[in-house]
Amino acid sequence: MADKLQGQSLTYENPPHIVGQGSIVGPEEAEGPMGNSFDLVCEDVKCGEKTWEKGEKKMVSDVIDYTLGSSSISPDDIDFIIAGDLLDQLITASFVSRDYDIPFLGVFGACSTIIEALNLGSMKMDGGFADCVLCFASSNYQTAERQFRTPIEYGDQYTSNKQWTVTGSGAYLLGWLGGQVWITHSTIGKVIDLGVKDTQDLGSAMAPAAADTILQHFMDLNRGPQDYDLILTGDLGRIGKKNLNTLLNEKNIELGDKLQDCGAMIFSDENKYGAGGSGCAASATLVASHIIPEIIAGNLNRVLVVGTGALFSPLTVLQNESIPSIAHAVVIEKIPEGG
Amino acid sequence: MADKLQGQSLTYENPPHIVGQGSIVGPEEAEGPMGNSFDLVCEDVKCGEKTWEKGEKKMVSDVIDYTLGSSSISPDDIDFIIAGDLLDQLITASFVSRDYDIPFLGVFGACSTIIEALNLGSMKMDGGFADCVLCFASSNYQTAERQFRTPIEYGDQYTSNKQWTVTGSGAYLLGWLGGQVWITHSTIGKVIDLGVKDTQDLGSAMAPAAADTILQHFMDLNRGPQDYDLILTGDLGRIGKKNLNTLLNEKNIELGDKLQDCGAMIFSDENKYGAGGSGCAASATLVASHIIPEIIAGNLNRVLVVGTGALFSPLTVLQNESIPSIAHAVVIEKIPEGG
Numbered sequence: 001m002a003d004k005l006q007g008q009s010l011t012y013e014n015p016p017h018i019v020g021q022g023s024i025v026g027p028e029e030a031e032g033p034m035g036n037s038f039d040l041v042c043e044d045v046k047c048g049e050k051t052w053e054k055g056e057k058k059m060v061s062d063v064i065d066y067t068l069g070s071s072s073i074s075p076d077d078i079d080f081i082i083a084g085d086l087l088d089q090l091i092t093a094s095f096v097s098r099d100y101d102i103p104f105l106g107v108f109g110a111c112s113t114i115i116e117a118l119n120l121g122s123m124k125m126d127g128g129f130a131d132c133v134l135c136f137a138s139s140n141y142q143t144a145e146r147q148f149r150t151p152i153e154y155g156d157q158y159t160s161n162k163q164w165t166v167t168g169s170g171a172y173l174l175g176w177l178g179g180q181v182w183i184t185h186s187t188i189g190k191v192i193d194l195g196v197k198d199t200q201d202l203g204s205a206m207a208p209a210a211a212d213t214i215l216q217h218f219m220d221l222n223r224g225p226q227d228y229d230l231i232l233t234g235d236l237g238r239i240g241k242k243n244l245n246t247l248l249n250e251k252n253i254e255l256g257d258k259l260q261d262c263g264a265m266i267f268s269d270e271n272k273y274g275a276g277g278s279g280c281a282a283s284a285t286l287v288a289s290h291i292i293p294e295i296i297a298g299n300l301n302r303v304l305v306v307g308t309g310a311l312f313s314p315l316t317v318l319q320n321e322s323i324p325s326i327a328h329a330v331v332i333e334k335i336p337e338g339g
Numbered sequence: 340m341a342d343k344l345q346g347q348s349l350t351y352e353n354p355p356h357i358v359g360q361g362s363i364v365g366p367e368e369a370e371g372p373m374g375n376s377f378d379l380v381c382e383d384v385k386c387g388e389k390t391w392e393k394g395e396k397k398m399v400s401d402v403i404d405y406t407l408g409s410s411s412i413s414p415d416d417i418d419f420i421i422a423g424d425l426l427d428q429l430i431t432a433s434f435v436s437r438d439y440d441i442p443f444l445g446v447f448g449a450c451s452t453i454i455e456a457l458n459l460g461s462m463k464m465d466g467g468f469a470d471c472v473l474c475f476a477s478s479n480y481q482t483a484e485r486q487f488r489t490p491i492e493y494g495d496q497y498t499s500n501k502q503w504t505v506t507g508s509g510a511y512l513l514g515w516l517g518g519q520v521w522i523t524h525s526t527i528g529k530v531i532d533l534g535v536k537d538t539q540d541l542g543s544a545m546a547p548a549a550a551d552t553i554l555q556h557f558m559d560l561n562r563g564p565q566d567y568d569l570i571l572t573g574d575l576g577r578i579g580k581k582n583l584n585t586l587l588n589e590k591n592i593e594l595g596d597k598l599q600d601c602g603a604m605i606f607s608d609e610n611k612y613g614a615g616g617s618g619c620a621a622s623a624t625l626v627a628s629h630i631i632p633e634i635i636a637g638n639l640n641r642v643l644v645v646g647t648g649a650l651f652s653p654l655t656v657l658q659n660e661s662i663p664s665i666a667h668a669v670v671i672e673k674i675p676e677g678g
Contacts, residue, residue, distance in 0.1 A: 002464075002470040010468055311433035
């Protein structure tokens with residue numbers, strides 16, 4: 001019966017189109033190497049709100065408005081929202097969804113959340129359960145720091161392997177009409193834990209999950225690096241990316257320049273940002289602002305986006321647990337003529 | 340294209356069978372009115388582990404083992420795990436899934452989580468994306484109290500409208516072969532917030548979401564109370580259930596004894612447990628231990644299970660936000676002969 005499943009990978013019979021997408025970031029991301037690509041920039045990281053959390057919510061609302069405004073979709077057309085974020089109880093996604101008269105499904109894959117949402121959204125579309133799905137995810141440096149690490153006011157010193165949470169949000173509209181790219185496949189990851197305990201080095205904790213999902217994807221679909229113009233991980237950062245390359249090389253997979261990481265691309269200044277960016281917003285913003293436009297422009301044709309997430313909590317760290325990780329993937333490619 | 344969607348409700352062409360289910364609870368639940376129905380009882384609420392969180396994880400592992408053991412399914416047969424819990428970053432679900440070589444999707448709908456998981460699992464099955472899905476959810480009085488309210492050692496006084504988190508977990512295996520009940524429909528809820536701010540009274544916060552989903556379900560499928568033998572809410576408790584009845588009566592819907600609530604059923608002693616039980620485990624345990632057996636025994640035929648969740652966090656309470664809520668529903672019914 002499961003004729004669309006091979007191993008851990010799905011092949012969509014009717015691939016959903018991405019009919020609209022948008023990105024918003026904070027001022028630091030806007031000053032980084034990818035700064036020119038983002039659709040919206042929030043000059044004030046609180047977005048004029050009283051708290052970081054309300055600011056994160058405002059960013060998401062703004063990027064949804066932008067995404068709807070630049071598409072032919074109205075909120076009434078949307079069958080489901082599938083969304084999540086890093087905050088306890090997914091409060092950004094829930095509180096944003098409160099403002100819409102649309103059924104809501106909360107999902108959590110840590111920083112892989114947007115890819116989990118796009119996976120489930122594609123399944124809803126292809127399975128005959130929806131004609132339009134809104135997916136979004138967000139993260140915010142300040143809300144994440146105070147929840148996961150130490151209050152910013154403590155002046156915690158950054159180590160070179162630490163990553164900096166990207167402030168921003170990406171929104172995606174799945175539909176049937178319009179758009180120039182579609183989602184043709186998904187691969188759902190397993191929880192992988194090789195025993196890394198250092199929360200300053202999440203890239204190393206997540207690299208094995210990314211390797212597992214990429215290798216599984218290739219095996220399931222009988223594909224290899226030659227089938228992709230780009231393999232883009234979410235937020236491994238520079239150290240995690242190096243570890244991923246090592247793990248893939250052990251399996252005789254050489255990705256070379258075809259492997260890029262959203263977090264490493266967004267923050268390049270190692271003195272300030274350590275190993276690069278992290279957070280749901282790393283992949284959520286960059287795929288919308290840079291990758292999809294590159295596909296539309298004809299500079300890329302088929303991209304494997306591998307969202308990566310560290311599934312720990314501050315409590316599990318205190319209880320001396322290691323950091324389980326996960327990676328979910330989607331294939332985004334140009335819709336061929338007549339597609 | 341979305342031929343299985345009417346409004347917010349899905350009708351499955353090939354309804355997945357529930358081919359195995361199991362429940363585990365703590366000692367207090369075992370002493371309550373439903374105590375005899377649960378499959379497993381953990382006499383020590385830490386399940387022999389060092390922390391409440393590790394104890395919650397152990398309960399879930401035990402109930403998965405039980406559920407697999409009482410079915411013809413082995414872990415190798417399972418295509419996906421869809422699961423969640425109340426703890427920050429869904430650590431119970433993630434850490435349990437680490438022990439399995441199975442792709443994992445984390446979902447969060449607060450106390451409606453098991454119903455969200457069954458919704459998405461049914462979609463995976465009917466859409467051609469899976470042949471076997473494991474869904475589970477859990478909650479634990481101690482882990483929830485210290486995360487959401489005040490440490491137990493403070494001796495916080497219970498008010499009569501407060502609810503008591505159910506310690507337990509329920510696991511469900513969706514498949515095609517075997518089982519005597521199936522999931523024929525789902526209704527995905529919207530985020531509803533009528534401004535309730537009292538975290539001692541989550542039943543009142545969630546009742547409007549339950550009413551909205553029940554009314555929507557009836558409208559979408561052109562059904563009414565006469566089409567169900569039981570409409571079972573997750574964890575409204577006695578006060579929320581009363582509020583739900585009032586809201587439905589305003590729409591000329593009289594459910595009478597057909598409306599029951601898992602939380603109210605599990606804990607009846609008002610002096611100790613206030614308005615009744617709450618938590619993911621309320622519906623997750625009772626549907627597995629009591630409702631499905633009642634359907635199999637022929638005492639019930641078709642049941643609408645309405646999972647209810649309060650989507651707040653301790654931080655949103657401190658920031659003076661009200662409590663957004665959600666309710667997701669599934670229809671569980673006896674598989675007719677030849678089904």
